[in-house]
Amino acid sequence: MTATPPLLPELAALTGDDSMLTRRFGKEVTNYFAGSRLNRYSFLRSDAVFLNKAATDPSARFVALKDLSPLVVDKRKLALLTFEDVKPLISEPFTRPDKERIKSHDSTGAPSILIVFLGTIDGDDVTFETSEHGDVKGQPFFAIDITTRGQEKDAVESWLKIQEEKGLRIVTDTRSLSLHSEAAAMFAQARSIIDWNTRHGFCAGCGNPNLSVEAGYKRVCPPTDLKGGSEAIDLPDCPTRHGVSNVCFPRTDPTMIAAIVSADGQRMLLGRQTRFPPNWYSALAGFLEPGESVEEAVRREVWEEAGVRVGRVVVHSTQPWPYPSSLMIGAIAQALPGDAENINLNDKELESAKWFTIEEVREALARTPGTMSAPPPNDYKEGDLRVPPPQAIANRLMTAVVEGYLSGNPKI
């Protein structure tokens, strides 16, 4: 038996000075939820032998999510569990290759606890042999979904009690967290993948129950089903089995978000949704649609939401946003002059859209709270503009404008 290593030994590394952990190149902006050091090794997700060795190694660490909320030490630190810690829940991880699991697919079976391979932090301390890709050196990280379901319920609940006795807890208001950047990135990856698996239990092509494979990153529509018996029953043909895939991949939904500057450069267009706190405004945002470029999506959404016609659009930075799985594509864009700047809530989605002076935005940015759900600071005067905190890319875009992003320096 492996000796239990000290609880959470590497939290120091994960909660250290952010500037040490973020590798910047050129003028790259690394937004919150990005900046992971994990090497995802996507090509090892089908290597059950590697995954089993990695998951059961004393160096392995697991983050645990219940109903998509993380198990944490405190608001800044994710709990990083060892295999010994999680063994009561996943005693034999990845012992059967996906091919075998697909062959013996039984849709009547109890769902097993989902284990997601997050990747490794490269380093020389631990070496793992792989089936086809040589040696891999680094500390492996996984996520497990401890949402209580069906027959696992009691086991998970008593396990969770033990963790709580150690001082760990589940935080459901995830927007109150202020995880350090790498822990936030790890949480984002885990949350999005677990959420996608949870909400895609059936094949969209034929309606049959599907199966999570490749350590959480694919769901396959198996051609047979034991249905509680010992003989595999052939399933009707599924259209997804023709052409490239009978699998489906995690969704990543590209979403544009833009700070719109007036034609004269003196004002910024912001909007508010009914659900925002009072006086809170943010950058306009919306999902991209098939068949449009980022620039076209920005122009469409800004016109649909606020009636303003936009000219040039510059991509500033991007941000993974794990609610549930967006890629925020942050842009700074400029309105066309004259009537094109008139506000009209065409699609009636926003409660209000307004032009603010750059100075108003600058002041609002200076008094943003630390997290998405924090109250305004003491010096806040009722009625003043409020904007999202730095974790949100909206804040970074507004900040870039206020700091002169559009005034002519090379952007790379």
Added chain:
Amino acid sequence: MTATPPLLPELAALTGDDSMLTRRFGKEVTNYFAGSRLNRYSFLRSDAVFLNKAATDPSARFVALKDLSPLVVDKRKLALLTFEDVKPLISEPFTRPDKERIKSHDSTGAPSILIVFLGTIDGDDVTFETSEHGDVKGQPFFAIDITTRGQEKDAVESWLKIQEEKGLRIVTDTRSLSLHSEAAAMFAQARSIIDWNTRHGFCAGCGNPNLSVEAGYKRVCPPTDLKGGSEAIDLPDCPTRHGVSNVCFPRTDPTMIAAIVSADGQRMLLGRQTRFPPNWYSALAGFLEPGESVEEAVRREVWEEAGVRVGRVVVHSTQPWPYPSSLMIGAIAQALPGDAENINLNDKELESAKWFTIEEVREALARTPGTMSAPPPNDYKEGDLRVPPPQAIANRLMTAVVEGYLSGNPKI
């Protein structure tokens, strides 16, 4: 009865000089499949009264796709049909609001022909009243899916014969098309939305048949089903009915594609897949995953596919790619110096990855053919590098590098 308007009157506009149709702002690059003039009016997709008036108006035009291949006049021109042309197939479009259709959902019913609202080209010629959004002025465009299925088969096939007698035809090798930019954008939008509807006939959350609503842009999991009878039967609870949605939206899959320049700026990294024509190389590409920024995805994919470590990454432009529904995010990136430039096919996905001199790439670009499937030109010497044509964003990225993109001018 409305008089039949002349066939395809506005093809002139859709096949005119590309430079007239593409609105450029700043240094924006409009890639092939982008550059649509259509105003999508996404907020009118639930307005059945508007949609019915728009679809049955003499100014309305329809593009038709069979098994995702378009009905065309020739390789440059999409067929733009009138309502009179398509009336035999969709006699009463959008006559029932989505709410009613959901209430009387019958999963045993024959699938009706999908009609997708593409948008309008703004203009003063035609005015449509809407239910809640005032007057809309412009010429409406739709797409219909004429893939032959079930009981519609005979009707669709004889209708298609009539179109073929008019000289129109379905082109299945869509990569041989050289549609003008606006027609290409219209095709991209239509193809992606039809494809998504075709492959998502069942709710991923519960496995029951779902229903296309909002003129093709949503699929809803109805709470009841007539199942061939006259009484609506309550369906078991579906997890998608909790929280924000019991609907699902079209996928748009963000995909990074990057021209990688060596640290000294003198060479470019390209890769080839086994399925490529001989000597053909292209920029490296791969799907983004949840929880990573564009820059991170570029670094991960380039390292996984070619072993090269990338430093700075600059987004150059984006391209909607309708096979089936990607958002290509085109980047120009630079390798870190020294050993970081060594090639190693880590994930074994590529057949080969190589550094080419900028001069080799320049020469290959000069002799690219006009379409994805065209043979090399006469002056091609066997063994010389071949690269994709200008329709592919890979070509635009390589061209930008060859023309000095990284050499220091402001990129906006």
